[in-house]
Amino acid sequence: MTVLEENRPFAQQLSNVYFTILSLFCFKLFVKISLAILSHFYIVKGNRKEAARIAAEFYGVSQGQGSWADRSPLHEAASQGRLLSLKTLIAQGYNIDALTIDQVTPLHEACLGDHVGCARILLEAGANVNATTIDGMTPLFNACSRGSASCVELLLEYGAKAQWETCLPSPTHEAASRGHSDCLELLISSGIDVDQDIPHLGTPLYVACVSQQKQCVRKLLYSGANVQKGKFLETPLHAAARQSSTEIINMLLDFGADINAKNTDFQRPVDVASPRSLVESILLLHEATPCSLCQLCRLHIRNYIGRGRLHLVPQLQLPTILKDFLQYR
Template sequence: MTTNTAAQRSQNLPKRRPESVGECPAKRKASWGILTSQGSWADRSPLHEAASQGRLLSLKTLLSQGYNVDTLTIDQVTPLHEACLGDHVGCARILLEAGANVNATTIDGMTPLFNACSRGSAACAELLLQYGAKAQWESCLPSPTHEAASRGHSECLEVLISWGIDVDQDLPHLGTPLYVACVSQQIHCIRKLLYAGANVQKGKHLQTPLHAAAQHSSTEIVNLLLEFGADINAKNSDFERPVDLAAPSSLVERLLLFHEVQVIDLEEESTTTFLSTDNQG
């Protein structure tokens, strides 16, 4: 009885009209934003797939068929975002030559340049900058410079520096690139930033790069910062000096205490010399 009822219901359901061979591709293209100037709201288009996998021929074919170069996913990710995240320079170049928006931002504020720096693709970063990518934003959008510094991508950082970025860009939630690099213990990026003129004292609010280095027990980074004139007596919002954040009896603590003694000796020597000269006068 139940079987017969189910069979009858299935017979009464309207049958879907089969689409002709010619209209299927057209409908698919429309769903991916074909011939639209604003991009589409598809989840993942064939163009995204080709760009993310570095398939140059497929990408060229799809573009020649009229697929929108700036097709968007739900999260506003473009094929150029995908190409840069995958370090596919050839695909990125094809998309840019086809007119891709070099400064497109996702709903999270990520640009293709941010993706390139996140991946460590210096070649993609250079290409994007040549096509007018904005290296730094005044707003609190995700920063390519901070991303490269935190991940240790010194080559990307070098590219950004060569394009004249502000190496002391201070973001409220992150601090400076130097501070971020110290937190992540990225010695090569720290060195790049310092030699590019980064302020050794600027960190996150009152927390200096030396505070971060001391807290993470990195003697190499502490030494480097001290060489560039980091203030061992700088205090954070809790009135703590870098030595106060170092692990007890650690190499970093001993290094900072030793340097502190040297500074005191130097100050005393300078004072003595000054008084002696003054008395002679």
């Protein structure tokens, strides 16, 4: 201590110590807030590992203890399909709804890995069938993303919600965009609204046309999806014309798609098709050719029956050839 410091009053020296402690506390608080913001940024971006690393390194969270910031042994067993290990861990008292830093449960992992046996064990043990991640994804969404029809069927059996009123990620749209027609058929059978319109995606039919998933387009149309309903004023026919899929174009036209519908740019489907392409030729030919009386009758009868009763067409007292015609067989 210097002579100058020795001559200072004791109270003034004590206040300097308190000020230093306060400064260190504020600095530490600033660092923690900054790291929390950084960790949240990585979570939003989907980089779960980096977020967990920050938590482990700066908050003293051990990655080997199955903490909130890391995957538990249940997550690992479910994601790898290790059924015996999963049963053992559940018997040892592990939390079946343990969450990672982005709120992924073991059931999410089992469905994403198409491990229906693991998913069944978790559900039988009481796992939350409608658990949502930080991004709003459910186990059913993961199953549809993977194309696991067996997991979809199991989840629906245990009461999974197929559609949400809010704009959470939609299992129906996910199945349609990835071409998983078996999953889509199970969802349709569960009674979903096939015309569910999500603002940033549109309808499942529109999504299937954008992704050129012919089987999904066919299933949605056979199930009574509105052929005119797409994304805002953009119709499924606009989407198909952009993608140059002649088979999808013909399907949509058979189900009564309006070739004169205009989008927000006042363009018809033929206007968005590639010039001198086969799609443009098909649309121009259809525009110049009147719709047949048989086709007009079929569309009118299907509209009159209504989407909710189309499955009753085989029970009508009509010749088989007419019933097949009404069902586009």
